[in-house]
Amino acid sequence: MTQQTESESRKLLGRLREALAEQSDGQERLDRITRLIATSMGAQVCSIYLFRDADTLELCATEGLNAAAVHKTRMRLGEGLVGRVAKTGRAINSANAPQERAFRYMPETGEEIYSSFLGVPIQRLGENLGVLVVQSKEARQFSDDEVYALDVVAMVLAEMAELGAFIGEGAALSARHQQQVLFRGVSGQEGAAVGRVLLHEPRVVVTNPIADDPHEESRRLHAAVDTLRLSVDDMVSFAGNGDQEQREVLEAYRMFANSKGWLRKMEENIARGLSAEAAVEKEQSATRARLSQVPDAYLRDRLHDLDDLSNRLLRILTGQGRDGSDPMPDDPILVARHIGPGDLLEYGRQLRGVVLEEGSVGSHAAIVARALAIPLVINAANITTEALNGDPILVDGDQGIVHLRPEETVAAAFRDKMAMQAEALQRYASIRDRPAVTLDGHRVVLRMNAGLMADLPSLESSGAEGVGLFRTELQFLVRNKMPKRAELASIYARVLDAAKGRPVTFRTLDIGSDKVLPYMKRTEEPNPALGWRAIRVALDKPGIMRMQLQALIRAANGRALTVMFPFIAQLEEFEEGRDILMRELEREERLGHPLPETVRVGAMLETPSMAFAPNRFYERADFISIGGNDLKQFFFAADRENERVRRRYDSLNVSFLGLIEHIVARCNETGTELSFCGEDAGRPAEALCLAASGLRMLSMRPASIGPIKHFLLRSRLDEIKDVIDTARAEGAQSVRPAVMAYLAERAGR
Structure with a gap:
């Protein structure tokens, strides 16, 4: 860049700062800015287009086009050259704009006489606010220096918009960080929370974008x-x-x-x-x-x-950002683009909820949020851009919705919903110690899922009859190096101590797919969910599994031990894993360590192949736990991390229930204990249908045990089975409508 061009660029920024410093309302500022840009760049036209909503751009100020078109001309995202700049986030520089394929003629603007077009996005850190355009009658390409200059001006405009420079009477932009905003994300963990925003990485606001020296x-x-x-x-x-x-x-x-x-x-x-x-x-x-x-x-x-x-x-x-000196709100709800499991655990149970821009329902953060029993919403696009520390926020983990700076009517309705939930929890507390026996005499055992020591107090408060699934991978995921055997043995022993004699099922390390250890070399796979994961990793690298099994045996210290292998897809995998455990038991005995009082070895049935496994599988397994989340995604060929398809397939589909009934029948033939573990176990309609299909043990998050027990105590499984069979006989694809109608009828009696 020549000194002269540099000087012109700096001169333009200096004029821009003067225009922004003058006292005037938002529209006047925008009008003044378009005039000085057009003059400085020797262009006949300068226009500012801003987003009115996520899909619509509006002409908010212009020098050179028809002034009557301001606030009248609008276009969709991707429409015309301006819309293309907004959609792609890239500049368009054309010497003959009317001949461009994407050009859209806007007769009210009078722009058809201008040949040259240069449009750059007005954006800040990936957030698009609008488009800045200059045009001239002369057919010419704008130089690289001119493109750069306009790009810099657009960035300054975005910074000043952040600081509210265009707010006031007749303003083209509404006040940032003052309006209520609704975010529709994805439920990562159910529950509701009211609190104040705690930004994991607080947004840095640049107050001085233009400098003199x-x-x-x-x-x-x-x-x-x-x-x-x-x-x-x-x-x-x-x-x-x-x-x-x-x-x-x-x-x-x-x-x-x-x-x-x-x-x-x-x-x-x-x-x-x-x-x-x-x-x-x-x-x-x-x-x-x-x-x-x-x-x-x-x-x-x-x-x-x-x-x-x-x-x-x-x-x-x-000097901005959290350095530990900023006080944490009394009711913090963490907001972040993404966060690792270690960082999330550092915040711990003091959080009321978590909202993330990125992530998946199976991510490390989601696993930890479930373990901490706090509501989680993921894929809340651009929330870190909108939120400020201390902003009031409502998190609806059930619906995957977040209200930032809500109006009082919304906040009041949300508080009413939470009050109703709290009232229901009081009702559930009264039945905490009662066994879940249906009206027609069927006993259903309800256990909880866990993965951290912090989960274990829920054994008492929820009324769970044990831990149906203890996820051992969390102790590996939250460290930056492989845990030692003694560390694991200590953790597992504390888990058994906290259970106070209740059964605990330890699932061996389930890594791979979406759960990659920070210290383990990542293997890129075209489809990780169907790739090298869980038992496949353990059998290929038996040293890790042997170390973990040794830790479990030593943690039991003479008490009962229950071990479950994940993601078994064929009989040989289960038998090989079981043989390794038996050899470790023999080794521990030789070393003089006390052996568990009893050892039960089971498998998670997560692949449809094992529903049709040889009888030997059902005979040799002491118990089987249906892993509902994975089994459903493989049965329907619908990736549960893919929001386009994961909700299209119903757990109460007659085909899926037929598969469950088939597995129940196989286990009944061999006398093999069977349970169901997964999100569906904690949903009333699904849990009732699973129980009616013959399952007598369900494992779920602790907060779901009360509601599920409440429904079981008031239901007759024989009637629900009749509803299922009738719907199936009538050719229904899903029994859900019939079951929901039955439950509504019973509630009205």
Whole structure:
């Protein structure tokens, strides 16, 4: 860039700062900005289009087009050249705009006489606010320097919009961070919570995007980068000679922190008129734009590293962000783009709920949230952009809905819902110690799922008759290195102590698919859910399983031990796993360690293949637990992590119930204990149908035990079975409508 162009760019930013500093309402500011941009760039037209909603752009200010079109001209996302810029987040530079395939003629604007078109997105860290456009009659391509200059101005506009510069009488933008916002995400964990936002990574607000002294800004940038590099060096040193893969990750992190190219781009931004903070954020926005376009998981992780480094650098420059000195709200609801299981566990049970922009129902964070029994909503797009620390927030984990800064009418209705739930919990407390016996005399055992020591107090409060599934992988997932055998033995012993003689079923390590250990090399697979996971990993790397089995035997210390192998797909896998356990028992005996009083060995039935396994499987297994979540996704060929399909298939489909009945019959023939474990066990209609299909043991999250017991105590399984059989005979695809009608009729009696 020449000194003259640099000077013009800085001059434009200086004029922009003056326009923004003058006292005026939002519309006047926008009008003044379009005039000075058009004049500075020698263009006949400058227009600002802003989003009115997620799919609609509106012409909010213009210099050169018909003034009567302001607030009248609107277009859909992707419509016309302006809509394409907004949709793609990329600039369009055309010397002959009317001849472009995507051009849309807007007669009310009078723009047909202008040939040249340059449009850039108005965006901040991946959030699109609108489009900034310049046009001229002369047919010409705008230069790279002109594109850069307009891009910088668009970024400054986005920053000023963040600070409310365009709010007031006649404003084109509504006040940011003041309006109520509804987010529709996905339920990761059921429940409801009212509280205040606690941002995991508080948003850094850049209050000085334009700077006077580039030398001072460059000095500030270099000082901040030096501080950042020292902190990263400390992280690498702390890792020391520990886990090699963790060290390699940190070394890659350090490589980015020392990147000369990254620093050079930020220096160029400063030279063109931006402050140090704005220069960092401009490159961060570019990184996030690239993130959305990269299909390779490894490269995405590296770009996440660069994004994280940018956040750290911004906090150093601004002094903003949580450093432990900010008080946590009394009723915190954590809001984050994504979060690891270790970080989530550090917050612990003091959280009322969690809302994430990213993640899946099977992610580490979802597993920990379920273990902590707190509501979780995932895929709440852009909530970290909208939310500020301390904002009031309502989380509906049942529906996957979040209300940020809700109106009082919404908040009152939500509080009423929570009061009704609390009243129901009081009713459930009165039946806590009663066995779940239906009106026609069928006893159904209700157990709880767990994965952390923090879960165990729920054994008493929920009325669970034991732990039907203890997920042992959480102790591996929340560490940055492999736990030692003695550590695991201590944890498992405390679990058995807390159970106070109630049965506990330990599921051996279930990793792979969506559960990847931080210290284990990730293997990219085209379909991880059907790939190298669970028992397949354990049998290929038996050292880990042997160590875990030794820890379980020592934890039992003469007490009963129940072990279950996950994701068994064929008889040989179960027998091989069982043989390893038997050999470890013999080894422990030789070493003089006390053996468990009894040992029961079972399997999770999660693949349809095992419903049709040889009789030997059912005869050799001491018990079988149907893993409902995986079994359903494989039965329907519907990935439960894919929101487009996972809700299209019904647990009460007659085919799926037929499979369950087939498994029940196989277990009845061999006298094998059978249970059902999964989300459906904790839903009243599903639980009643499972019990009516012959299942007499259900395992679920602790909060579901009260409601399920309440329904069982008031139901007759023979009547529900008749409803199922009748619906099936009538050719119904799902028995759900008939069962819900039956339950509604009973409730009205």
